[in-house]
Amino acid sequence: MFYREAGQFKSTYQADMAVFPIRQDRIGLAIILAIAFIGIPMLANDFFITSVMIPFLVFSLAAIGLNILTGYTGLISLGTAAFMGVGAYACYKLTTFFPGVNIIVLILVSGLFSAGIGVLFGLPSLRIKGFYLAVATLAAQFFLQWAFVRVPWLFNYNASGAIEVPQRLLFGIPVTGASAAPETRYFVCLVLVVALTWFASNLVHGKIGRSWMAVRDMDIAAELMGIKLLNAKLLAFAVSSFYAGVAGAMMIFLWYGGGEANDVFTIRLSFNILFMVIIGGLGSLIGSFFGAAFIASLPTIMKFGLPALGVPMSGATAEHVTFMLVGALIIIFLIVEPHGLARLWQIGKQKLRTWPFPY
Amino acid sequence: MSDVAVRPMPNLLANGWIKAGLILAAIVVAAILGARLDGSGTLHKIFIDPFDQMVAAPDLLAQTVWEGLVSGVLYALIALGFVLIFKASGVFNFAQGIMVVFAALTLVGLYEKGVPAFLAVILTLGVMFVLAVAIERVVLRPLVNQPDIILFMATFGITYFLIGLGESVFGGNPKQMIADQLWLPKGAVDLKLFGGLVSLQKIDIAAAIIASVMIAVLAAFFQYTRIGRALRAVADSHKAALSVGISLNQIWVIVWFTAGIVALITGIMWGARSDVSFALEIVALKALPVLILGGFTSIPGAIIGGLIIGIGEKMGEFYWGPLVGGGIESWLAYFIALGFLLFRPQGLFGDKIIERI
Numbered sequence: 001m002f003y004r005e006a007g008q009f010k011s012t013y014q015a016d017m018a019v020f021p022i023r024q025d026r027i028g029l030a031i032i033l034a035i036a037f038i039g040i041p042m043l044a045n046d047f048f049i050t051s052v053m054i055p056f057l058v059f060s061l062a063a064i065g066l067n068i069l070t071g072y073t074g075l076i077s078l079g080t081a082a083f084m085g086v087g088a089y090a091c092y093k094l095t096t097f098f099p100g101v102n103i104i105v106l107i108l109v110s111g112l113f114s115a116g117i118g119v120l121f122g123l124p125s126l127r128i129k130g131f132y133l134a135v136a137t138l139a140a141q142f143f144l145q146w147a148f149v150r151v152p153w154l155f156n157y158n159a160s161g162a163i164e165v166p167q168r169l170l171f172g173i174p175v176t177g178a179s180a181a182p183e184t185r186y187f188v189c190l191v192l193v194v195a196l197t198w199f200a201s202n203l204v205h206g207k208i209g210r211s212w213m214a215v216r217d218m219d220i221a222a223e224l225m226g227i228k229l230l231n232a233k234l235l236a237f238a239v240s241s242f243y244a245g246v247a248g249a250m251m252i253f254l255w256y257g258g259g260e261a262n263d264v265f266t267i268r269l270s271f272n273i274l275f276m277v278i279i280g281g282l283g284s285l286i287g288s289f290f291g292a293a294f295i296a297s298l299p300t301i302m303k304f305g306l307p308a309l310g311v312p313m314s315g316a317t318a319e320h321v322t323f324m325l326v327g328a329l330i331i332i333f334l335i336v337e338p339h340g341l342a343r344l345w346q347i348g349k350q351k352l353r354t355w356p357f358p359y
Numbered sequence: 360m361s362d363v364a365v366r367p368m369p370n371l372l373a374n375g376w377i378k379a380g381l382i383l384a385a386i387v388v389a390a391i392l393g394a395r396l397d398g399s400g401t402l403h404k405i406f407i408d409p410f411d412q413m414v415a416a417p418d419l420l421a422q423t424v425w426e427g428l429v430s431g432v433l434y435a436l437i438a439l440g441f442v443l444i445f446k447a448s449g450v451f452n453f454a455q456g457i458m459v460v461f462a463a464l465t466l467v468g469l470y471e472k473g474v475p476a477f478l479a480v481i482l483t484l485g486v487m488f489v490l491a492v493a494i495e496r497v498v499l500r501p502l503v504n505q506p507d508i509i510l511f512m513a514t515f516g517i518t519y520f521l522i523g524l525g526e527s528v529f530g531g532n533p534k535q536m537i538a539d540q541l542w543l544p545k546g547a548v549d550l551k552l553f554g555g556l557v558s559l560q561k562i563d564i565a566a567a568i569i570a571s572v573m574i575a576v577l578a579a580f581f582q583y584t585r586i587g588r589a590l591r592a593v594a595d596s597h598k599a600a601l602s603v604g605i606s607l608n609q610i611w612v613i614v615w616f617t618a619g620i621v622a623l624i625t626g627i628m629w630g631a632r633s634d635v636s637f638a639l640e641i642v643a644l645k646a647l648p649v650l651i652l653g654g655f656t657s658i659p660g661a662i663i664g665g666l667i668i669g670i671g672e673k674m675g676e677f678y679w680g681p682l683v684g685g686g687i688e689s690w691l692a693y694f695i696a697l698g699f700l701l702f703r704p705q706g707l708f709g710d711k712i713i714e715r716i
Contacts (some may be wrong), residue, residue: 076508124697128704131451131511131655135647136700150684221716251514267644271515277565278512322524330516335501338509 003352019201019212038189043182043271049182051300054255057189059296062344063276063288063355064200065243070274071283072204072322073236075125075133079330080244080273086114086144087245088252089154092163096156102166104188107249112243115238122237126230141267148265164313165258176253184250185254192250195313196243201285212236213283281342289343298326374400379702409678421557423677424670430562432570433632436625437646438653438661439574440618440667443685443686445655446594447614448499450510454517456643458619462487463536463626463635468529470537479537480623487619493613503607521636533638534631566628573624574662581658586613594656603638647697664696664707671695 003024010016012090020026060295066080091109095103098292121140125133148154155163167177174180176189203209209234214222248265256264280291302322337344351358413420440455465486469479498513538547544561581587592600593610601607605649629639649668653660672695676688 011454045446092495095509099593124700128651128700130507132700132704132706135651136693136697138644138647139690139697142690146689150686218716220714224716233406267641275512275515278508282508320523323526324520327516327518327520327523329521331498331513334499334505334509334513334516338502338505 003349003355004324005353008043014024033194036194037187038300041186046182049186050255052297053298054182054186054189054292057186057193057218058251058255059273059276059292060198060289061193062244062247062273063280064197065240065247066273066281067277067280067285068200068204068212068243068286069236069240070277071281071287072216073212073233074133074219075122075129075236076274077137077240078134078139078267078270078274079121079144081248081265081269082144083114083118083241083244084248084251084269085148086117086241087248088163088265089148090245091249091253092156092165095153095166096170099166099168099355103170103253104192107246107253110249111242111245114248115242118236118237118241118244122241125233125237125276130279138267141270145265145267163252163258164206165213165253176257178257179255183226189250189254192246196246197285200239204285204297208232208235214282221251269341275330279330279340281340284340284342286345287340287342294341295326298322298329317324376713392555412678419677420556423565423673425557425559427670427673428666429560429566429669430673431666432567433625433629433665434645434649434669435662436570436573436621436628436666437643438649438665439577439658440621440625441646442653442661443577443621444614445619447590448593448611450499450505451516451655453511453514453619454521455618455622456640456646457518457521457525457637458487458490458622458634459629459643460637460639461490461525461626462619462623463630463637463662464525464534465530465535465558466623466627467534467635468631471505471534476537481624487623488616491612491615494615495608499611500608511596515545522640526637527649533634533636534630535634536627541672543627560632562628562631566632569624573621573656577621578658590614602658623668644647645692648692651697651706652699654706655710656710660706660708668692 002023005022005024008023010021015021040049044053044299062080062084065083065189067321069075069077075169087107087110091106092099092221094110096105098106117140121137124136128136131333149161152161155161158164166177167174167179169175170184170188172186204212211222211227212235214225214227215229215232215236219229222232251264252258276291277288278291278292280289281287299322302325303318334339437459440458441452444450444455446454462483466479466483467481470568474482474567484608494517498517499510502510518524526687544565546563548559549556549653581591589605589610590613591601592605593607597607626635626639629642633639645668647664649661649664651662652668653662653664672688672691675691675695676685680687700709
């Protein structure tokens with residue numbers, strides 16, 4: 001009734017090809033952004049911001065990164081956590097060397113280091129495909145995880161063997177470190193995620209994105225049509241690792257406030273991000289957000305939601321039951337909708353267009 | 360106009376063997392030059408020193424190779440479970456590693472409840488059968504005809520479910536495998552070899568023997584029985600197998616059950632060497648490089664791949680590990696596999712990948 005594009009005439013090609021061609025979609029996006037930028041910092045308490053919203057934003061960014069690689073280019077990677085780790089450690093080293101430089105700039109630059117490492121480990125993708133490649137990316141995961149622990153230079157020879165996030169100011173307000181307010185950290189995360197999502201959207205809707213999708217659908221055919229596989233695949237690895245790296249730096253600097261690779265950037269994190277991408281929907285940016293919201297919030301909901309509903313559970317049992325439920329939910333979701341939450345979202349919108357009089 | 364004049368030079372580098380030879384030659388030249396240049400420098404440590412050690416202490420070398428062989432056999436057993444399922448259903452079964460842990464935990468858990476050891480083995484087999492039926496009914500049947508990655512993800516779901524189930528039923532503490540009660544030998548045999556002592560654990564010898572027997576039985580089962588023929592038919596083509604009246608559902612239950620048996624045997628063997636706990640899950644990931652090295656579709660590939668990876672990583676850790684601070688076992692296997700993959704993208708024994716537009 002209210003979600004209908006009747007009467008919205010497009011007079012230019014640009015308008016026709018817009019990412020959000022329907023006015024209601026644009027209004028919806030504006031409302032979501034308004035809630036994210038104004039509503040949540042005003043209304044939510046610190047607990048909600050630090051343990052729900054910031055993890056959601058960080059995981060969304062990582063999921064977008066993996067989605068570019070797996071969903072858009074069709075290269076399965078199980079090494080996302082390691083690339084996130086590269087970002088985090090690069091950011092730590094950079095802020096040690098250049099303490100005066102704006103921390104946001106450093107977070108973005110550390111993504112570039114991650115991109116370089118990603119290209120290096122992406123080289124085998126030119127030769128091997130599918131699950132063979134997935135296993136090959138595990139080499140990155142285990143090698144980098146080993147390097148994070150064994151190379152003390154990376155964590156500045158700290159006795160704890162972990163990253164200790166220093167305090168950094170932005171316009172005189174502490175952004176990182178113990179004294180940074182949750183709202184500030186949330187704002188920085190949000191700005192980064194919105195900007196990078198906008199950038200990713202432009203990438204995947206343009207020439208580069210089309211070449212990625214051609215490679216995904218069939219790389220030999222894409223090569224015959226004149227797409228350079230070397231460039232397309234390595235660029236996908238670079239962009240994907242860049243996003244993962246920025247997400248990793250955000251994770252350590254804006255969320256955890258310090259941490260050790262062996263606790264944080266484990267293979268389990270890689271798997272979780274792959275879940276987010278698959279459950280959210282392969283080849284869909286909005287799906288990355290859905291998947292991140294689902295997987296990141298599930299343990300929190302289990303932990304605090306079930307006791308609130310009157311289901312009594314102790315800590316250890318709750319953890320085991322969470323594991324079982326996550327496993328079962330993954331299977332159920334795959335059976336109900338193998339194309340992920342993004343497809344459900346699309347179906348919902350389609351239904352809404354004809355509501356209340358479906359033909 | 361002669362055709363011969365314009366024919367391009369054949370690309371010698373396209374041939375894997377020539378490329379491998381060139382790279383080897385380059386390494387040898389670099390090693391010799393390096394050894395000349397710095398008598399006790401880095402290159403010497405990398406290329407000369409380990410081999411010196413090997414020659415100087417052949418008993419240590421034999422011990423290392425033996426340890427590699429044993430862990431290789433265990434990797435191969437896990438990889439075998441993967442290959443069985445991949446061949447028959449095209450599913451990359453990530454849950455194989457956790458099935459090993461789950462089977463071993465069930466066995467030990469049942470024994471702790473007071474069930475006699477051998478009855479516990481039979482009951483565990485029953486549990487694995489129920490698991491196979493459940494997976495086929497709940498997971499595989501609704502997901503038939505979906506892309507590979509979806510099925511792959513579904514096995515992740517199984518993994519998580521089994522971890523949660525195993526931990527909530529049997530607890531998260533490491534358990535002792537009931538090796539004595541299953542008449543598995545204990546202790547070690549000391550061999551006098553190359554003027555030194557090489558100590559072989561009896562359990563390792565038993566593991567190697569049992570693994571060989573099991574592989575022989577599986578091979579015979581695949582080759583000579585009616586079900587084995589059906590399995591091979593399904594592996595070749597699902598559609599063709601269906602059209603001659605082979606029930607895919609039944610075959611999948613059989614395959615997953617077979618993988619469950621393999622998992623139980625692996626679990627017993629592995630559990631007897633160390634504790635039974637979910638830490639085995641990470642070790643089970645080592646089966647993945649074994650798989651890509653041997654090829655997803657080849658049983659001999661799984662075995663030979665397992666041995667190469669096992670020996671390679673033990674020797675690498677022992678002789679080259681100290682150069683970079685040790686602990687390289689965690690990733691060396693993947694690099695060995697990657698090195699092979701660059702020359703044979705389908706693994707050593709995998710089916711040749713033919714792509715058509």
